[in-house]
Structure formats: C-alpha cells, structure tokens
Amino acid sequence: MLPAQQARLAADIAELADHHGRCRSALLPILQGIQRDHHQISDFAMQEVARQLDIHPVEVYGVVTFYSFLNTGREGRMVVRLCRTISCDMQHKDRIARQLENDLGIKFGDTTSDGRFTLQWAHCLGMCDQGPALLVNDQVFTRVNCEQVHEILENCRKTFTASGHVLTTGHGHGTAKEAFAR
Amino acid sequence: MSTRNPILFNDIPAESGLRRALEMHPLDIVAEVRASGLKGRGGAGFPTAMKWQLAAAAEGATKYVVCNADEGEPGTFKDRVLLSDFADLVFEGMTIASLAIGATGGIVYLRGEYTYLVAHLESVLARRRQANLLGNDILGRKDWNFDIVIHLGSGAYVCGEETALIESLEGHRGEPRNRPPFPVNTGYMGRPTIVNNVETLCLAARVLARGATWFRQYGTHASTGSKLFSVSGDCAKPGVYELPMGITIADLLVEVGGLGAKAVQVGGASGHCVPSRLFDRTLAFEDAPTGGSIIIFGQQRDMLAVARNFMEFFVDESCGQCTPCRYGNSVLLDGIERLEKGTCSIRHLNELKALGETMELASKCGLGQSAPKAFLSIIEHFHDEVLGREPPHFAA
Numbered sequence A: 001m002l003p004a005q006q007a008r009l010a011a012d013i014a015e016l017a018d019h020h021g022r023c024r025s026a027l028l029p030i031l032q033g034i035q036r037d038h039h040q041i042s043d044f045a046m047q048e049v050a051r052q053l054d055i056h057p058v059e060v061y062g063v064v065t066f067y068s069f070l071n072t073g074r075e076g077r078m079v080v081r082l083c084r085t086i087s088c089d090m091q092h093k094d095r096i097a098r099q100l101e102n103d104l105g106i107k108f109g110d111t112t113s114d115g116r117f118t119l120q121w122a123h124c125l126g127m128c129d130q131g132p133a134l135l136v137n138d139q140v141f142t143r144v145n146c147e148q149v150h151e152i153l154e155n156c157r158k159t160f161t162a163s164g165h166v167l168t169t170g171h172g173h174g175t176a177k178e179a180f181a182r
Numbered sequence B: 001m002s003t004r005n006p007i008l009f010n011d012i013p014a015e016s017g018l019r020r021a022l023e024m025h026p027l028d029i030v031a032e033v034r035a036s037g038l039k040g041r042g043g044a045g046f047p048t049a050m051k052w053q054l055a056a057a058a059e060g061a062t063k064y065v066v067c068n069a070d071e072g073e074p075g076t077f078k079d080r081v082l083l084s085d086f087a088d089l090v091f092e093g094m095t096i097a098s099l100a101i102g103a104t105g106g107i108v109y110l111r112g113e114y115t116y117l118v119a120h121l122e123s124v125l126a127r128r129r130q131a132n133l134l135g136n137d138i139l140g141r142k143d144w145n146f147d148i149v150i151h152l153g154s155g156a157y158v159c160g161e162e163t164a165l166i167e168s169l170e171g172h173r174g175e176p177r178n179r180p181p182f183p184v185n186t187g188y189m190g191r192p193t194i195v196n197n198v199e200t201l202c203l204a205a206r207v208l209a210r211g212a213t214w215f216r217q218y219g220t221h222a223s224t225g226s227k228l229f230s231v232s233g234d235c236a237k238p239g240v241y242e243l244p245m246g247i248t249i250a251d252l253l254v255e256v257g258g259l260g261a262k263a264v265q266v267g268g269a270s271g272h273c274v275p276s277r278l279f280d281r282t283l284a285f286e287d288a289p290t291g292g293s294i295i296i297f298g299q300q301r302d303m304l305a306v307a308r309n310f311m312e313f314f315v316d317e318s319c320g321q322c323t324p325c326r327y328g329n330s331v332l333l334d335g336i337e338r339l340e341k342g343t344c345s346i347r348h349l350n351e352l353k354a355l356g357e358t359m360e361l362a363s364k365c366g367l368g369q370s371a372p373k374a375f376l377s378i379i380e381h382f383h384d385e386v387l388g389r390e391p392p393h394f395a396a
Helices: A003-020 A024-038 A043-053 A057-064 A086-090 A093-104 A146-169 A176-181 B016-022 B026-036 B048-057 B078-085 B087-101 B112-130 B162-169 B198-210 B212-216 B249-256 B303-317 B323-341 B346-362 B366-370 B373-381
Strands: A078-083 A117-122 A134-136 A139-141 B064-069 B105-110 B147-152 B193-197 B226-233 B239-244 B263-266 B272-275 B293-297
Touching (some): A043 A057, A086 A093, A086 B293, A093 A146, B016 B087, B016 B198, B064 B198, B078 B198, B078 B226, B087 B105, B087 B112, B105 B162, B226 B249, B323 B346
Parallel strands (some): B064 B105, B064 B193
Antiparallel strands (some): A078 A134
8 A cells, every 4th residue: 555545544544533532432433434435444444543542453353354344355336235134035136146246247255356346245134025135335225126236236337437527527627517528 | 902003103192202201200110111011122022121120220320221223133124114214213212211211321223234224313313402302401301311322333143132232332343241240230331221122112112102001902911012023025915014912923924915824934043933833823922932023934935945044144143252153053054055965864963953952052142042943943843844855956
C-alpha cells in the first residue's frame, strides 16, 4: 500500500473513531465502517484501529476473523450474498446460484477480476416466505428468478458507471447529462 | 373470540401500555408482567418477569435494556415484520422495561442482514424523541431518562445467544460466556442488563395496555398469550401468523394451506422435525416449543437433504469455543454424507446418535445443545428413508 493510501485510510479510521468513540465497544461499528468504505480490513487497518483504541492488534484480528461480514482479504464493491438455508433451498436457490456464477463468471467465494463483485453464500436472510432471497451489499431482493439475476447485476453495473462518471466530472461541471455526453 | 391476530396485530391504541406504565410503580409493572405469565419469545421461554425482577433488584445506577433483534434462526422472519411495521411497539416495550428495571440505556442489537431497516428505525426513534417518548423526563415523569441506540451485528448466528450478544456489543468475538453470572447482574459493561426478544418486548407493551387477565385468555396455562409463527416451505400461504399458543400443528397447517405435509420443522435448525403422524402435537413451551420458525416439508422432500442443510449451517455457525459443538457438528455432517452414499453402518449411526446426545448435554451454550436435534429427530422418524441408500450415480 502506498504511503498516501495509508495516510488516507488512517484518516478515515480516525474519523470513524471520532464518531463512534475510542472505546472497545466502538470496535465493531468502526470495523463495519472500514469494511463498507474500503471493502477490506487490511493488516494496516487493523493495526491502525488498534492504535486508535489502544488495544493489541491481535485483539482486532480476533474480532475481524470471527464475523462473516468482516474480511481481511479484499472484497468487491458489491457483495452478492445468496441465501442457502432450507426454505430458499427448497425454492430452487441452486438455479439462482448457477445463474449468478454464469453471469459474473466467478464461483462462490471469489471476486471478479475488476474488483466489482464478490459472490458469497449467506445463511438465512429472514425472507423464507419469499425466497429465493439475496443481498447485494445492504439491499435485499426476494423471489429472485434467473432472469432477474441479470437485471439485478446490470443495475449494479449502472451504479458503477454513474459513480465512475461522478469521479471524472467532479464538482461544478454542468449537469450530469452534459458531463456524460463529453 | 377470534383466534387470529388477538394481541400483537390487534388494533390497540399506540402507547397505551406506556401511558398506563407511567402511572404505575416499577414493582407493579413487573407484577403485571408476572401475572400475565409472559415467557421469552426467542425460543428458550424464560419467564420475562423473572428477568425484569432480578435486574430491577440488582444494585447499580446504570442498567440496560437490550432488544435482541439478531433474528438468525433459519425459517424465522417475524422480528423483521415487527421491526418494519411495528417499530413503535418494539420501542414502547423497551421503554416500559426501562421504567420497570430502572434502566437509562437501551440498545437494539440488529443483525447485519437487516441493515436496510436502520434508516426506518432511526426515523422512528427521532420521532419518539421529539414526542418525549424517549429522552429526559419521559412524558413528564420526573427523572425517567431513557434513550435507545441501534447496534449492528456482522453476520454471526451465535450472537443471538444473550451472553454472546453482550460480548459482541462490547466489541469482542461473539463467544457465549459461562453463566452465572447472568446478564441481569453482570451484563453489558458489567452492568445489570435484560436481553429480551423483539416479540417479547412487544407483548409486554400489550400486557401493560390491556392487563394480564386479558392476555391470559389466549394460549395455554403454561404458555400464555399468542405467538408469531414464521411459516415457510411447502404450503399455499407462507408468511407471519399470529395465533394463540397451544395450537396444534394440524390446525396451523389448515390455516396456512399446508395440508398433506410429510413433516414440519418446529423451531428452525435448532428445533425438532415432527412427522405427520405427530401433527396433533401443540406449539407451546410444554410440548413443541418454537421461537416462531415453522418449515413445512411436502411429500416430495428428501429428509436427509434437509438434515444436511441444517448440519452445514451449524458447522459454519459454531463459534468453535467448546469441543462438543466445534467437532461434533462436523462428525454428524460426515455421518450424513455416509448415509447419502449408502455407506453408513447401523453401528456407526448409533454412535452418531450417542454423540448427538452428548452434544446436547456437554455443549456450552444453546447453539451446541440444540444443534443435533434436527439430525436426531430426522434419524428417529425417517429411519427407513435414510438407511440403505444407493450411492448417487454419475453420468459416465
């Protein structure tokens, strides 16, 4: 990681610690914030959190590796989690799983090479009466069929286009439409 | 007397429980809950009033009310409905509890999978603060100060266990604690803490609104009131149903359009599998208890595949702290694989049963103690179906 990136990550962590507090009970909210914004809790991030909260880095590592929504390795910007529990299983989650693998070109547990998508299994999402269900980051989708897999992923891809476009135009450069035409 | 939607989904005026509690002495609130016979709706069925009374009696100026919204039991989704459509009732229940035990802090431990509910819950909390239903001197009652924050989980089923939940709140791995001490004495940050299920808190608010006698007219002697059932699987009308405690499985199947089922899983992955010949069993703490999960299996379902799904769940979700659970679940899953391949001797199956019984006795927390139940009940009731299978064929 470049020093500039490290400095930015450290500043983000300091901001999260300012917001949630510098105590042990703020650890999970801080880690959740890092995961959300950086899609990974790296060694450097864990050391920095430990420094900010004045605890041993291994304490942080122990927590990160315990929870399935926190990861030391890099995740995609969109994490797709398909429910594998019995009620969704009986509603043909296997077909949705195959379609997701086909449309993303990866297997469960993997991340696309462009860093956009990670595909994972989830346990019961609490949507058993309207399965198969999946989460894309925080958003839930129910009664998903194979065709909708394509739609959902395409909508995610549009989000990437939109945010990429915001990055290139920055502030104050006319309307979004004009900027896009350029 | 209608048996559908008697208590929670009933049209009772908002905040009427809170307003009545406002006039009462904290000990009388606990007494009212005790008289109602309300038991915890998360699945374990611990008497709610006893928790409240112990926390109320505990020394300390700082106490906490924790709402357990870590709804992770496979097949359970009633708390999602309560949090979406009855958030005010949940917070009303927490606020009443704060008065009963003398708590100043409230925490909703919301599972990470329900992050999409946070915005809604925060807006309800903001509105309640504005209406002085939270904050300082609530509704003009001097020195009744209480507020609620939301704390998100991060995808760990075991955090639904109350001491694991507290560990998680404190920023640790969600590993269950030894008990005693119990959270009512040594809970969040070492302070007296009650941890109640979402539905329990809602019901407590209703008990205060309408009184214990009204509440007791529903349900059975040992299981008073109503229960929310999260119904999924092979039935015509899956969804959340509010029905009196003590309803038979057969009657519930009529209600949800699940006639002709082969079996029903009562209580999710950590519950029992009940075959059709036992559908006259009642859904109550004294018979077939459930935190609400009802999964219906039609005649076409392979019960060994069901057992495998549940075992995979527990292998993944065991926190790994104690050996019976960490290792036992993997051994049971291996046994299921042998049964699938048709290579499991009856002697080995008997060993697996003994192992399951050991896990029930020797595991540290409720997760490990109930993990083998589904496996054991499926082996018991569907013996013929799971033994002597032909190995799966693969196309050459």
